[in-house]
Amino acid sequence: MATNVEETYLYSSPTTFKVSSKDGEIFDIDDSFINQSKTIKNMLNVLDIADNHMPIPLQNIKGTMLNAAIVFCKYHKNDLLSIPDDEDEDDFERDAYEPRRSDDISEWDKEFIKQFTVEEGTLFDIIMAANYLDIKALLAVGCKTIANMVRGKNSDQVRQMFNISYDPPGEGLNTPRNSVTSKESGDNQLLTTQEKESRCKTPSPELMYD
């Protein structure tokens, strides 16, 4: 296993690079960021930038988000390296009572994600940034946060939280509650939709108050 891990994360250069965000802010990035962001790593591999004074433009990401991502990567820089080690020493009894997995989230992450909100759109931005930069850990933290917000709410509440409109009438699902009345019927519906499923065109729902 060790060889593979090394292969994957072999890329390490002592130098730092510069990246510029959408709004023109320039950040220094170091190994911790490059190793966790696959996009950047591939970019560096392909572009082979020798001159590290020229900032790499990241046109999709706002400065604040890029900054947050860099902070996140700095904190998590040792994660990938430490995983193979600590597994070997695992003592079986302890694990049985405290299941711990690589996708577990630390306290730090919880505090980290609290700075983002839905109504300002920053949570959305950080997820998009994580997706673009391909930072798996950050994406997972963001997704779990959203999942936790969606969970335990009914569809109306979710719609209002994320400001999603009802679907236009006549498209089939404009009366959402009817399809939920019983779980049995819900299941039926699932099957029929699955059988029928033939990539029917999505009526792209628009924002409620545009």
Added chain:
Amino acid sequence: MLAKHLDSKDTSTTRDLLPLNRKNVSKYLWQHYGRTIMKCFWDLVGLQQILSDALRYPTSNSRSTINAFDLKQITNNTKNRRHTFPQKHINDSRTNDNNISQVSVSNVVMLAANDEDDDFIIQKQRPSQQPVKRKSKISTITITKRKTKYLFEDVVPVQSWSSYNDNFCDPYGLVGGATANRNQPNWLNLPAEIYQQIFSYIPVKQLLTQVQCVCQAWKQIVNDENFLCWAKIFLCYEHEEKTALTKIERLYSVNNANHDNILEIILNEGTKISEPINEDPCTIRFKLKHFVLEQLNKKLKKHSMYDYVIDLLSKNKDNKYEIKYFTSKFFNPVCTTIAICILAENVHSVRQLLRLWFCSMSTTNMKYETIIDLFYYLLTLFTGARRLYDVVQFRYPYMLYYCLKEMEDSVLNQFNSIGQYISNMYHSLFLFIKSLSTLQLTEQQETILCHDLEYNETIKIHAFAGTGKTTTLIAYAARRMDETFLYIAYNKAIQTHAETIFPSNTSNTANQTASQLVLTAEEKSNIAADADTVWAIMKDAKDNRVLMTHDGYLKLYQLSKPKILTFDCIFVDEAQDLTPAVIDIINNQGVSKILVGDRHQQIYAFRGAVDAMSKMESIVTFYLTKSFRFGYEIAFVSNLVLQKFCNETKYLVGNDRSCFIDGRSSSLTHGQQHLPQQKAYLFRTNFALFNFAVKLIFEMNISNVGFVGGFDSYAFDRILNIYFLWLDPEERRRRAYRIKDPQLVNFQSFRSGE
């Protein structure tokens, strides 16, 4: 429109819209909207705190302070007016008073000075038609159910404050078109893969009931054939959906399954996944790359059962379970996994197995969803095999199911605090009931909470022991503070407990409280005129020769054909123990009902209780199957018992603590130290219970003994009287014992029964 009003800052126009008589208005308001006002106040306080602490909105701060200030005045005024006002709230408002006074904003003074009747600024900010609308709602309460979805939908100050601040986006879109959410991104722009990742953390049941109804795009993501395909099939299978049943049956019949080779067939299914010719759309996703398989194999080597499993798998002569890839040769990790599931002695092995799979995520880049779905695939295979062939042991599917549920719970529970932190900004009701916000509900409970009742709809909740029935009801009521609930419990102990924990919008009733109602109703009714004499005496509350039994006045109450109109919904706890009379009363109510019960826990059958859960009809049935009371071992045994004797098909799962069923106490063996823990002893009869209690009192020198439901309800006096009666009359006279019980006083001796 509202925003316009407020933006213009024209106080005179809004003032004109108000009724003039201040006193009347205030009285009327408090009577009708007292709760809403309070709620609004707490919302504001909470919002203000969050905002000032977390968001650091300097502008909004001042604005919200004003509103909180106004509202505080209202509460102070109303406090003086209404003595019934809960003390706790007053205290809270005082603490906030301090907060507010620290932020001295000139606006506050100005506004307060502007309005001579400053206690009803809140009313001033209300658009004129609002109270009228509200009133009509109340008057039609009996005909159509009020559906106020959000707490401060019709409470103005929050909106006004948000509309003042341009940067603030109204999360509900309540303000309307005036402030279109400029900053809020279109969440539907998230790529489908990200949505799939998000949704894979949410239990399937909820995906299918709530999430897919959010919009077409989400529905399509949820219903994508490749997304959690087997989790969905398993859910159908659990509900005995025909398509799912035949699908699994076909799978086994194609392979000529019989009692002897069923486990082998499951193993073969595992090998089929990685075969190059595999084109099955349902399993092709599990066809992993060789690199991934190799990594997985390395991970699984750490499993404590790995050596046994390899021993078993290597018995196969054709080396079917091995994967050859150029020079490397290793056992197929999927087969290894299946074999571990088969050989696992206890639930820890399966837990460890799952954990290892998820640990491998970082090196193999597998998706969370794929792993979950693969385990659901195995679970479906095992469940199907168990269903079709008796030889398959129950523990195979059960252990997998247990661990999967445990994991689904834990993945999201670690994020609960954040989810709540963020949603608190929207759902202020969690601020309102602080204790609830720390509650971690299971997915099944959440599914129930999400279900909005239609008018006159009945839902049933089948809940196993210790699955949080009452908690679910409390949370249900807490979510809907704008509706009123009637809580019917069937014995005193539950009722008194419920009184302390239910939110204020729920009224409790049990036999005792019902008796008040009944006896007054009884005087007016002449229905039982032709009843026999005993009945007549029983009915007469003053005549204590024959006392009314609980069931007696309930029958009377039933005959009076009562209508409970003042509530939106009736909760019936322990519905399996209702008498036919109560069922009839409840059935005749034209409001929605929620019945909660467990038919396996019926204890009042001796007094003619019938299982209301099976008697009453409902459209929707929910299940609560996650018990907080015991761990795997007990859950496993109870499942076996329930399946064998009660034809229960649902799986009951427990918590993740260890427990013992062989008489050991878990507190003793774990850590070898005796902790001062609670202990419960169970008895079949009161006799054994009292005997044991007396023994404990003498042996352990216990000085305090508590009786559930109160000392009086045990009627010890009567028992003593019966003892006196049982004694020889001579003896009785000699010891100067006197029978005081009105029902016993007429008897001469115990033996003759006269």
